[in-house]
Amino acid sequence: MIFIGERINGGFKDIKRAIQERDKSIIQHWAKIQTEAGADYLDVNMGAASNKVDDFIWMVETVQETVETPVSLDSNKLAFIESAIKVCKHPPIINSTTADKEKLDQIIPVAVEHNASLIGLCMDKKGAPQDVNQRVELGATIFSEAIDKGLSADQVFLDPVTMPLKFLQPQAYNLIEAVRQFTLLSSPPPHIIVGLSNISSKAREMKLINRVFLIMCIEAGLDATICDVTDEELLNSAITTEIILNKHIYSDSYIKAYRESRRK
Amino acid sequence: MNIPDVKQSWPNPINEVTIGATKEEGGTRSNTITIGGTGTLPFLSFEGRSPHHPVIAMEVWDFAPADWPEELEKYFSDVWDDPGKWAKKCVDEFNADLICLRLQGCDPDGENKSSDEAGEAVKRVLESVTVPLIIWGCGNKEKDNEILPVCSQTAAGEKCLLGTITEDNYKTLVALCKADKHKLIAESPVDINIAKQVNILAADIGLAPEDIVIYPSTGSLGYGIEYVYSIMERGRIAGLSGDKMWAMPLLADIGKEVWKVKEAVVAEEEVPGWGNHVQRGPLWEAITALVYLQAGSDIIIMRHPKAVEELKKYIHSLTNKN
Numbered sequence: 001m002i003f004i005g006e007r008i009n010g011g012f013k014d015i016k017r018a019i020q021e022r023d024k025s026i027i028q029h030w031a032k033i034q035t036e037a038g039a040d041y042l043d044v045n046m047g048a049a050s051n052k053v054d055d056f057i058w059m060v061e062t063v064q065e066t067v068e069t070p071v072s073l074d075s076n077k078l079a080f081i082e083s084a085i086k087v088c089k090h091p092p093i094i095n096s097t098t099a100d101k102e103k104l105d106q107i108i109p110v111a112v113e114h115n116a117s118l119i120g121l122c123m124d125k126k127g128a129p130q131d132v133n134q135r136v137e138l139g140a141t142i143f144s145e146a147i148d149k150g151l152s153a154d155q156v157f158l159d160p161v162t163m164p165l166k167f168l169q170p171q172a173y174n175l176i177e178a179v180r181q182f183t184l185l186s187s188p189p190p191h192i193i194v195g196l197s198n199i200s201s202k203a204r205e206m207k208l209i210n211r212v213f214l215i216m217c218i219e220a221g222l223d224a225t226i227c228d229v230t231d232e233e234l235l236n237s238a239i240t241t242e243i244i245l246n247k248h249i250y251s252d253s254y255i256k257a258y259r260e261s262r263r264k
Numbered sequence: 265m266n267i268p269d270v271k272q273s274w275p276n277p278i279n280e281v282t283i284g285a286t287k288e289e290g291g292t293r294s295n296t297i298t299i300g301g302t303g304t305l306p307f308l309s310f311e312g313r314s315p316h317h318p319v320i321a322m323e324v325w326d327f328a329p330a331d332w333p334e335e336l337e338k339y340f341s342d343v344w345d346d347p348g349k350w351a352k353k354c355v356d357e358f359n360a361d362l363i364c365l366r367l368q369g370c371d372p373d374g375e376n377k378s379s380d381e382a383g384e385a386v387k388r389v390l391e392s393v394t395v396p397l398i399i400w401g402c403g404n405k406e407k408d409n410e411i412l413p414v415c416s417q418t419a420a421g422e423k424c425l426l427g428t429i430t431e432d433n434y435k436t437l438v439a440l441c442k443a444d445k446h447k448l449i450a451e452s453p454v455d456i457n458i459a460k461q462v463n464i465l466a467a468d469i470g471l472a473p474e475d476i477v478i479y480p481s482t483g484s485l486g487y488g489i490e491y492v493y494s495i496m497e498r499g500r501i502a503g504l505s506g507d508k509m510w511a512m513p514l515l516a517d518i519g520k521e522v523w524k525v526k527e528a529v530v531a532e533e534e535v536p537g538w539g540n541h542v543q544r545g546p547l548w549e550a551i552t553a554l555v556y557l558q559a560g561s562d563i564i565i566m567r568h569p570k571a572v573e574e575l576k577k578y579i580h581s582l583t584n585k586n
Contacts, residue, residue: 250457
């Protein structure tokens with residue numbers, strides 16, 4: 001599994017304040033906490049806290065001052081990605097692009113130039129996908145464009161777009177079916193990722209829903225998620241799912257072994 | 265027509281383990297032996313780097329074995345009352361890369377030799393040859409925990425490969441290994457999961473993963489060989505893919521297993537059609553070793569000089585591109 005820590009996001013009050021007051025300590029606190037919890041990447045997102053590219057670059061540099069964990073540059077503005085990617089110490093993930101041709105034409109070369117990975121959201125300007133086929137079609141478009149323009153399968157993350165269970169219940173299963181079909185796109189397949197917390201938005205049993213949904217997605221072929229990496233039970237459940245699917249070698253201390261193997 | 269490129273790239277090379285210490289390194293060996301370090305499956309030189317080729321250790325006991333077949337006896341009976349002479353013959357005449365001293369004489373169900381006698385055997389071998397040394401206990405846990413501390417002390421600083429630790433007996437040896445700077449053989453009973461667990465347990469109490477060689481048990485016939493082959497192959501793939509608790513070099517204990525199966529030993533008169541056992545025995549050992557090389561073995565422990573010679577040729581042919 002590839003775990004991307006979601007917490008450095010301007011949508012959280014403490015991060016918003018940190019950005020506005022240029023307070024490094026809060027951002028660095030979350031960079032460390034999430035790295036220790038097992039994050040393979042740290043998502044960096046300004047949310048609505050600022051619209052200045054300097055603030056975004058400052059966030060990335062602040063994270064990199066304290067941990068070696070690579071970042072996921074989370075912005076839908078191409079200019080922000082282009083500026084921030086230049087200060088990245090390790091190849092980042094670009095989070096994200098939609099399947100629109102003009103967007104792909106612009107962002108894929110940036111990823112190729114910086115040896116970065118790219119998350120492709122299976123939606124386009126017509127909006128969010130409503131069924132399985134639409135997701136798969138958009139995913140295939142993103143994947144083939146990415147490969148044609150020079151990314152490897154290992155650098156492409158397809159995101160079938162998670163929607164809240166509470167409001168769009170049929171979409172959860174549609175997503176899982178789309179995950180299953182993404183695995184057939186190529187061999188080896190691209191990475192498949194979800195922004196996990198969306199599934200439980202405004203629900204009461206948030207952690208339970210997140211956990212069960214992630215397990216079901218992994219069974220279908222998903223191998224990456226942006227999530228609350230400090231939820232230890234969530235990560236252990238994901239690792240256990242992969243053990244049950246025979247993706248790693250079992251031992252009585254398999255959780256410890258998995259976590260040690262991932263430590264840089 | 266374009267032929268597709270089937271090369272794989274593996275993210276995690278197998279650990280390198282160096283056995284033996286020269287004078288400069290605090291020991292008395294004339295050379296050291298490094299195994300592991302490979303970044304690909306065995307002998308796929310087109311795919312990745314394998315900086316060290318597999319090595320052969322020849323087996324020496326601390327007393328004259330009563331149950332070795334005639335085919336082995338004829339090579340060793342003139343020296344096997346003295347582990348020093350025996351080891352020297354293996355190195356001088358049969359080109360052993362290293363010596364595996366098996367302290368079989370300490371087995372309480374057999375000769376029941378004392379820990380001092382075990383230490384003495386280690387000393388004799390160290391004095392008689394200058395190649396690196398593997399020291400293997402008698403297989404009885406309690407007794408090994410008595411004799412191996414003495415052996416470890418006797419060979420302190422020589423960076424020997426000591427064995428074995430198991431899932432339920434590892435603490436004493438890990439402590440010794442850390443104190444006297446040796447490396448350890450982690451044994452498991454034909455079980456990929458336990459193989460991993462032993463490594464985790466040893467690492468937990470402070471043994472560096474780089475000091476471990478995996479011994480997943482060895483079979484020389486039928487299902488045994490198939491099981492172990494699959495375990496080694498799958499484990500190696502896991503190690504290369506990033507599982508740090510399977511990213512260790514592998515050891516195969518060939519001679520001991522081969523020379524106890526009747527297919528390798530029984531004379532033609534007893535089973536007509538099997539061919540001359542004088543040829544069949546060493547051939548069985550060489551072919552078995554060859555299978556284990558293909559499975560990923562980095563150290564092969566052997567007995568018959570002719571089998572050793574054949575295997576050396578084979579290793580040479582696979583590792584030298586000419």
